[in-house]
Amino acid sequence: MPWWGWLLVGGLAAMLGIAYGYAINGPVGWVMFGVVAGLGAWGLVHLAIEVSVAAEGLRVGPVFLEAQYLGPAVALDHRAAVQLRGQGADARAFVVLRAWVGPAVRVDVADRRDPTPYWFVSTRQPTRLVAAIDHAAGWSSRQRPPAPATTEEEPA
Numbered sequence: 172m173p174w175w176g177w178l179l180v181g182g183l184a185a186m187l188g189i190a191y192g193y194a195i196n197g198p199v200g201w202v203m204f205g206v207v208a209g210l211g212a213w214g215l216v217h218l219a220i221e222v223s224v225a226a227e228g229l230r231v232g233p234v235f236l237e238a239q240y241l242g243p244a245v246a247l248d249h250r251a252a253v254q255l256r257g258q259g260a261d262a263r264a265f266v267v268l269r270a271w272v273g274p275a276v277r278v279d280v281a282d283r284r285d286p287t288p289y290w291f292v293s294t295r296q297p298t299r300l301v302a303a304i305d306h307a308a309g310w311s312s313r314q315r316p317p318a319p320a321t322t323e324e325e326p327a
Contacts, residue, residue: 173271180211224303241308242279246297249273268293
């Protein structure tokens with residue numbers, strides 16, 4: 172979560188604490204501040220999505236893709252990620268994006284039985300995630316399948 176999320180929770184807690192403290196009394200304001208700050212902090216911590224790669228595969232939050240089904244992955248800059256979110260999107264894709272994270276990674280799913288064509292995950296370190304996915308899938312730089320097409324040519 173970005174720093175401004177914590178600032179937003181703190182500001183909201185302070186605002187409600189002052190409002191209730193002024194309207195009712197001081198102790199009620201402090202209780203309101205504590206409850207809102209506590210719930211906000213819990214929400215920020217528990218709503219964070221963890222992305223990890225191990226030899227077994229790729230985990231995004233509670234969802235797991237086994238290494239044998241990891242297809243080609245490509246790191247996307249902010250512009251390419253915006254394109255894939257819009258005109259280039261496939262409604263069947265598994266998408267985990269955070270608005271405050273610009274770059275992303277697209278990972279093709281190599282399981283013919285799975286209707287999900289690819290995973291689309293925002294990350295601050297897309298090249299590191301692609302390298303970890305390549306390692307988990309057992310690809311060297313020479314064996315790696317070609318990356319999927321991610322952007323279309325803009326009309327002149």
